[in-house]
Amino acid sequence: MTNGPQPSVRGAASLELGDPALTARVAEGLQAVEALLAERLNVGEDFIIEKVNHLAFAGGKRFRPTIALLCASFGPRPDAEDVIKAATLTEMVHLATLYHDDVMDEADRRRGVASANARWDNSVAILAGDILLAQSSRLMSEIDTVTVAHFADTFQTLVTGQMRETIGAEGGNPVEHYLRVVEEKTGVLIASAAYLGALHAGAERDVVERCRRLGAAIGVVFQIVDDIIDIFSAPDQSGKTPGTDLKEGVFTLPVLYALEEDSEAGEELRSMLTGPLESDAEVARAIALIGRTRGRERALETVRGYLADAERELDSLPDVPANAALRQLATFTVERVG
Numbered sequence: 423m424t425n426g427p428q429p430s431v432r433g434a435a436s437l438e439l440g441d442p443a444l445t446a447r448v449a450e451g452l453q454a455v456e457a458l459l460a461e462r463l464n465v466g467e468d469f470i471i472e473k474v475n476h477l478a479f480a481g482g483k484r485f486r487p488t489i490a491l492l493c494a495s496f497g498p499r500p501d502a503e504d505v506i507k508a509a510t511l512t513e514m515v516h517l518a519t520l521y522h523d524d525v526m527d528e529a530d531r532r533r534g535v536a537s538a539n540a541r542w543d544n545s546v547a548i549l550a551g552d553i554l555l556a557q558s559s560r561l562m563s564e565i566d567t568v569t570v571a572h573f574a575d576t577f578q579t580l581v582t583g584q585m586r587e588t589i590g591a592e593g594g595n596p597v598e599h600y601l602r603v604v605e606e607k608t609g610v611l612i613a614s615a616a617y618l619g620a621l622h623a624g625a626e627r628d629v630v631e632r633c634r635r636l637g638a639a640i641g642v643v644f645q646i647v648d649d650i651i652d653i654f655s656a657p658d659q660s661g662k663t664p665g666t667d668l669k670e671g672v673f674t675l676p677v678l679y680a681l682e683e684d685s686e687a688g689e690e691l692r693s694m695l696t697g698p699l700e701s702d703a704e705v706a707r708a709i710a711l712i713g714r715t716r717g718r719e720r721a722l723e724t725v726r727g728y729l730a731d732a733e734r735e736l737d738s739l740p741d742v743p744a745n746a747a748l749r750q751l752a753t754f755t756v757e758r759v760g
Contacts, residue, residue, distance in 0.1 A: 440750060441743035444495065448747075451491040451506060452484060458510045462557050473542070473550040474557075478517055480535045485644065486512040486612055490619030492751070493633040495744030497623025504565050508618035511565075514558040515573070516611055519580065521551030526588070569618065576614050583607035587672075596678050601724075604645045605638065612641030632735045639732040640752050646725050647758055649674035650718060653709055665705035671698035675724060680717030687714040725756055 439445045463474050490509035494500040521539075539547035562569045583606025591599035616637025620630045652667060653676055667674055673681070673695065681691055691711050699705050712718070732752050739745055 439492075439743070439747035441747070444743040444747060447495075447500065448488065448491045451494075451501070451509065452487060454506045455484065455487045455491075455510045455513065458506060459513060462510070462514070462561060463554075465557075466553070470550075470553055473546060474517075474553050476535070476550070477520055477537075482513075484513060486516055486615040488751070489612055489637055489640065489748075490615040492744045492748050493616040493619035493625075493637070494623035495742055496620050496629050496633065496740055497625035499622075499624045502622055502624070504622040505619055507561055507565050508569065508622050509615065511558055511561050511569075511573075512611060512615040512618065514554050514561065515576075518551040518554035518558065519607075519611070521547045521554065523584075526584070565622070568621075572614065572618070576610055579606050579610040583610070596673070596681075597675065600673075600675055600678055601642070604642050608645035609638040609641035612644065613637035616640075629739060632739055636732055636735040636739070636748070639728045639735065640748075640755065642728045643725050643732065643752060644755050646675050646721055646728075647755055650676055650721055651758065653677070653712060654718065665699075665709055668695070668705050668708050669699050671695075676712060676717040676721040678717075679720040680712045680715040683715045683717070685715060687711045691715075722756075729753070729756060 439448060459478060463478055464471055487509035490505065490512055491500075494502070494505045499505070537547070558573075562573050583603050586599070586606065587603045613634045614637070617630055617634040620633040625633070649667070652674070653665060655664065668677065677691075677695070680688060681695065682688070691708065694704070694708060694711070699708060729752055733749065736745055736749055
């Protein structure tokens with residue numbers, strides 16, 4: 423069956439990377455990713471197609487495919503078919519984790535629409551994520567065994583991060599625990615996108631490894647910024663309900679820093695945030711209290727540290743237009759906070 427959504431030029435039409443040739447190539451690559459994504463997700467029974475396409479074409483920045491396509495510029499074959507497949511693969515795996523994460527977090531919104539678990543139920547959302555992983559496995563098998571082995575490691579790291587988050591800090595330092603989880607849950611997949619883009623474009627081994635480290639740093643920046651936005655942005659900006667993590671008793675970096683603060687707001691937060699918050703009024707109060715601390719500012723300071731790591735890797739990568747574009751992209755990620 424092929425009666426699901428058709429590919430669009432998501433993100434491509436407005437993409438501006440500072441170099442016309444690079445902008446055109448990446449825009450064309452993103453169109454190819456959309457086409458391949460639509461092709462692979464529009465197979466099977468109609469009820470499967472509906473579920474797996476629910477989030478795939480509801481929005482999304484296609485951040486991971488963009489990273490893959492940009493890092494492919496460091497190799498001699500940036501337009502290789504396997505680059506497009508690898509870029510699409512990273513988006514498929516990301517989509518699968520969204521379905522599963524929303525079940526674990528009991529989230530009701532994603533990408534500006536009802537989450538799959540809210541629209542249907544947890545079982546449907548889990549199975550939709552599993553279908554996406556099945557399609558991802560098929561696609562990576564078409565590339566090579568190196569990619570299969572790489573994603574075996576990536577999956578293990580992703581699941582380790584999810585389990586680490588579920589178990590909690592267990593008496594350890596909460597900030598260190600949070601950062602480790604972010605590195606494993608978010609950083610690793612963006613690192614994979616950068617790594618695979620460079621690898622399948624034929625880049626030198628040291629360049630491929632630098633791209634992996636670059637992607638890991640950008641991934642942590644991306645997640646911390648997302649967590650800041652989750653607390654301080656309106657739903658029409660973030661596509662999520664503000665304070666979803668707080669409501670579920672998940673404390674992200676701005677909250678953890680706020681909880682450390684020796685102030686009236688910090689003290690009230692420590693007495694308040696002993697577990698999940700039960701009402702919207704409690705969530706609103708907690709957000710207001712966090713805003714009275716330096717939690718947001720300290721989280722941004724941490725972001726700038728990871729941004730510096732990314733810039734160090736870029737300093738050692740070839741000085742091609744994609745280098746400047748990746749710097750721009752990393753900086754823009756931070757500027758999303760406002």
